[in-house]
Amino acid sequence: MAKKMWVFDPQAGGQKIPDSIKPLLTRRILNHAAENYAGKYNKIDVRFRGQFCYIDAYTEPYVPADYDPTFFGESREARIERLRNFPTHLCRLRYFGDQDRWSMAFYTYSHDEYEPCVFDNGSWYGTPEEAFDASAIYLME
Structure with missing residues (x-):
C-alpha cells in the first residue's frame, strides 16, 4: 500500500484576508481596471469573504432595437435597467x-x-492585476 503524503494545493486553504489590506487591494484592482479597461464596464465590484476576493463587473447590456416586450414580459427600458444591475462574475x-x-x-x-x-x-500564482487581465475576456465585445 502506498504511503499517503501531503501535497500543497494552490486551490485549497489560504488565509483570511486582513481588513488592513482590503482597501489597498480594492484600490489596486479599480485603478488597474480604469487604466486598462475604461469604457468596457459601468462599475467594478470587489468583495471579500474569508480567504477570497471576488471581482465582478457591471456592463452596459445589449438589447436590440426590435426587442419584443410581449415575448419577454417587460419593456425594453425595464430589461435594460435589470441587466445593468446584474453582475458579470x-x-x-x-x-x-x-x-x-x-x-x-x-x-x-x-x-x-x-x-x-x-x-x-x-503559474498557479499571480497578482490581482494579472487575475483581472485574465478574466477580462468577459469585458471584450
Whole structure:
C-alpha cells in the first residue's frame, strides 16, 4: 500500500484576508481596471469573504432595437435597467499571506461555478492585476 503524503494545493486553504489590506487591494484592482479597461464596464465590484476576493463587473447590456416586450414580459427600458444591475462574475482570488501571490479561479458560466486556472504567466500564482487581465475576456465585445 502506498504511503499517503501531503501535497500543497494552490486551490485549497489560504488565509483570511486582513481588513488592513482590503482597501489597498480594492484600490489596486479599480485603478488597474480604469487604466486598462475604461469604457468596457459601468462599475467594478470587489468583495471579500474569508480567504477570497471576488471581482465582478457591471456592463452596459445589449438589447436590440426590435426587442419584443410581449415575448419577454417587460419593456425594453425595464430589461435594460435589470441587466445593468446584474453582475458579470470575473474571477475569485485566494489569499496566501502575500499581497502579490494569489491563486485564481475563473468563473465559468457553462458550469455556473469558479474553476481553478493558471495565470497567463504559466503559474498557479499571480497578482490581482494579472487575475483581472485574465478574466477580462468577459469585458471584450
